[in-house]
Amino acid sequence: xxxxxxxxxxxRRASGPVAxxxxxxxxxxxxxxxxxxxxxxxVWIGRVSGGVDVFLLxxxxxxxxxxxxxxxxxxxxxxxxxxxxxxxxxxxxVVVVLxxxxxxxxxxxxxxxxxxVVHQAWASLFYxxxxxxQTLAVNYYATDHSLASPLQHFWSLSIQGQVFILWPxxxxxxxxxxxxxxxxxxxxxxxxxxxIFVASLAYSVIFTATNQAVAxxxxxxxxxxxxxxxxxxxILPALNFSRPVRVVMGWxxxxxxxxxxxxxQVQTAFPGFVALWPTLAAVAxxxxxxxxxxxxxxxxxxxxxxxxxxxxxxxxxxxxxxILVIALAWSGKDHAxxxxxxxxxxxxxxxxxLTTKYVEKPFREWAxxxxxxxxxxxxxxxxxxxxxxxxxxxxxxxxxxxxxAATQAFxxxxxxxxxxxxxxxxxxxxxxxxxxxxxxxxxxARLSGPCEGGAKPDEKILQENCQQNSVPDEExxxxxxxxxxxxxxxWLAALGPLAEAQRWKVTALLLGGCHFMPDNADADEGxxxxxxxxxxxxxxxxxDAVFMVGTQASPSSPDEQLVYGFEQTVTNFNxxxxxxxxxxxxxxxxxxxxxxxxAKGVDSADxxxxxxxxxxxxxxxxxxxxxxxxAAFLDMTDLLCNGVQCPSVVGNMFVYLDDNHLSRTYVTSMxxxxxxxxFAATGWAR
Numbered sequence: 218x219x220x221x222x223x224x225x226x227x228x229r230r231a232s233g234p235v236a237x238x239x240x241x242x243x244x245x246x247x248x249x250x251x252x253x254x255x256x257x258x259x260v261w262i263g264r265v266s267g268g269v270d271v272f273l274l275x276x277x278x279x280x281x282x283x284x285x286x287x288x289x290x291x292x293x294x295x296x297x298x299x300x301x302x303x304x305x306x307x308x309x310x311v312v313v314v315l316x317x318x319x320x321x322x323x324x325x326x327x328x329x330x331x332x333x334v335v336h337q338a339w340a341s342l343f344y345x346x347x348x349x350x351q352t353l354a355v356n357y358y359a360t361d362h363s364l365a366s367p368l369q370h371f372w373s374l375s376i377q378g379q380v381f382i383l384w385p386x387x388x389x390x391x392x393x394x395x396x397x398x399x400x401x402x403x404x405x406x407x408x409x410x411x412x413i414f415v416a417s418l419a420y421s422v423i424f425t426a427t428n429q430a431v432a433x434x435x436x437x438x439x440x441x442x443x444x445x446x447x448x449x450x451x452i453l454p455a456l457n458f459s460r461p462v463r464v465v466m467g468w469x470x471x472x473x474x475x476x477x478x479x480x481x482q483v484q485t486a487f488p489g490f491v492a493l494w495p496t497l498a499a500v501a502x503x504x505x506x507x508x509x510x511x512x513x514x515x516x517x518x519x520x521x522x523x524x525x526x527x528x529x530x531x532x533x534x535x536x537x538x539x540i541l542v543i544a545l546a547w548s549g550k551d552h553a554x555x556x557x558x559x560x561x562x563x564x565x566x567x568x569x570x571l572t573t574k575y576v577e578k579p580f581r582e583w584a585x586x587x588x589x590x591x592x593x594x595x596x597x598x599x600x601x602x603x604x605x606x607x608x609x610x611x612x613x614x615x616x617x618x619x620x621x622a623a624t625q626a627f628x629x630x631x632x633x634x635x636x637x638x639x640x641x642x643x644x645x646x647x648x649x650x651x652x653x654x655x656x657x658x659x660x661x662a663r664l665s666g667p668c669e670g671g672a673k674p675d676e677k678i679l680q681e682n683c684q685q686n687s688v689p690d691e692e693x694x695x696x697x698x699x700x701x702x703x704x705x706x707x708w709l710a711a712l713g714p715l716a717e718a719q720r721w722k723v724t725a726l727l728l729g730g731c732h733f734m735p736d737n738a739d740a741d742e743g744x745x746x747x748x749x750x751x752x753x754x755x756x757x758x759x760x761d762a763v764f765m766v767g768t769q770a771s772p773s774s775p776d777e778q779l780v781y782g783f784e785q786t787v788t789n790f791n792x793x794x795x796x797x798x799x800x801x802x803x804x805x806x807x808x809x810x811x812x813x814x815x816a817k818g819v820d821s822a823d824x825x826x827x828x829x830x831x832x833x834x835x836x837x838x839x840x841x842x843x844x845x846x847x848a849a850f851l852d853m854t855d856l857l858c859n860g861v862q863c864p865s866v867v868g869n870m871f872v873y874l875d876d877n878h879l880s881r882t883y884v885t886s887m888x889x890x891x892x893x894x895x896f897a898a899t900g901w902a903r
Contacts, residue, residue, distance in 0.1 A: 372434050791847045794847075
């Protein structure tokens with residue numbers, strides 16, 4: 218974890234809660250203890266430890282000491298030089314780990330995950346990984362959430378990087394204010410950070426209670442931990458605990474830290490009030506200081522081993538997570554055993570030591586960039602260039618591959634046309650399968666933009682999940698509203714081009730994982746609220762038709778049923794004079810058919826499914842055919858299965874994104890057939 222640079226060490230120890238020297242060996246040991254907690258909990262226990270929160274607090278504590286020292290010595294704050302100096306020291310280790318992780322990703326992870334890791338590499342390099350993870354945490358259409366990213370741990374480094382920008386600004390502004398109005402600097406800062414602490418903690422508690430998965434990565438929900446570290450640095454000189462009290466405080470703090478992740482389910486409770494446990498425990502250890510007692514925990518924390526490990530803690534944190542994730546992905550296991558975990562930790566320690574000795578330390582001791590700001594900026598630019606070059610190279614290669622494949626798509630990638638009678642195979646021997654494996658996770662169908670104009674919903678929950686095509690309201694021949702979840706969304710790849718050609722206005726109100734249905738006790742409150750508002754919207758707008766998925770398939774089973782409440786839904790819309798166009802669901806699987814094909818080959822028996830095992834012999838629509846006054850039914854499953862099997866690749870195209878969603882590329886290839894069946898079923902004129 219990044220921390221404020223550690224000052225030179227003294228030749229002898231001082232006693233008291235605040236050592237006379239700027240170097241605090243027990244804090245260096247505390248940092249080591251925190252990183253060991255993080256690593257061992259991740260590798261062997263598979264839980265969050267609370268050690269990261271201790272890191273956040275320590276970094277703010279040290280930074281506050283640094284800036285209050287500058288003010289006391291009447292030295293210039295010189296924020297630009299400070300930032301250049303700090304990030305010049307932090308970036309080399311980041312660049313080495315990112316390059317190593319990218320190399321291991323290309324070697325050991327499936328291509329379907331490469332683009333995701335590259336995106337996170339950009340976010341990690343420029344300190345906004347936590348914001349990206351916030352987006353992914355609420356994005357139903359993101360890559361499988363069960364698969365950890367090898368760069369996910371950069372969320373905390375990103376928050377620290379953001380605070381490393383914000384905190385110095387606070388120190389500098391308060392320095393100007395205090396000098397102008399003759400105020401006490403430390404006291405004024407204490408008020409400011411106390412306010413930040415209270416506001417951020419309150420926000421964190423409320424946000425964590427309502428949406429913990431997003432709050433976990435939220436910057437403002439974490440600021441109170443930094444503010445607490447700053448407050449400790451500001452008020453610690455005023456504290457004067459007796460030696461016995463400090464001995465007890467030190468041990469209580471260490472025991473509380475170590476037990477936090479065992480006694481509490483940290484992963485689902487942080488960063489709310491529960492995070493006070495490890496942070497206050499760290500405060501107790503810092504306040505205990507160097508007791509000078511042979512019974513004090515500071516004797517252990519100040520030991521040569523822990524202090525030396527503290528020098529390598531940043532690199533150890535950087536390396537342990539990608540090694541763990543890639544090792545588990547390569548071995549096919551979901552957790553590390555004692556032996557494999559020991560190997561992972563040992564390798565992390567070796568790489569951390571080598572990175573610190575041969576990368577971080579030389580860059581830290583390099584005097585040339587310290588002479589001028591321009592030189593420091595050049596050093597940072599070089600680090601960024603080293604990391605950016607392979608990332609840009611990968612993305613440029615992706616662009617060239619897609620461009621080359623697109624030029625040959627007519628013959629080499631017929632997609633669903635390969636299942637039509639009379640198809641002549643013209644696919645060349647070296648043709649690429651589309652979409653490329655790297656682009657599969659992002660191959661989702663979408664309309665051209667967000668909802669605007671008169672068709673824009675009033676309710677926020679609808680606005681956030683609303684898409685429209687580019688046909689203006691005044692030019693539209695017909696209006697269609699698409700309702701449902703991701704299984705409705707995937708058909709936008711066929712409906713969208715058809716609507717554009719026919720000048721139909723299409724508005725899609727889609728919420729991932731939420732079928733459109735009346736109130737359902739099995740659905741969560743958010744889904745029911747969304748559907749209720751969507752129904753009100755349709756009633757108010759009065760479109761010509763509503764498009765939705767009318768059946769629901771079961772994974773790797775021919776069991777398929779009408780969506781819950783389907784009959785009532787169609788009746789309600791028909792009563793409003795709205796036609797319902799319902800499409801049959803596609804077969805689903807209990808494994809990722811695309812990754813299976815990539816790993817074992819398209820012709821592998823493990824990646825093939827007999828049609829009778831995954832698709833009902835008769836569509837559930839047969840039971841309601843002719844029951845309604847104005848309903849049309851579409852069935853495209855004959856373009857997903859060939860009568861015998863349901864292949865993972867058809868016409869040199871991947872049919873699926875994962876285990877149940879069709880790829881945008883393949884659905885687009887069904888466009889002509891989709892249009893024919895639409896007109897035949899609805900009776901609409903071309």
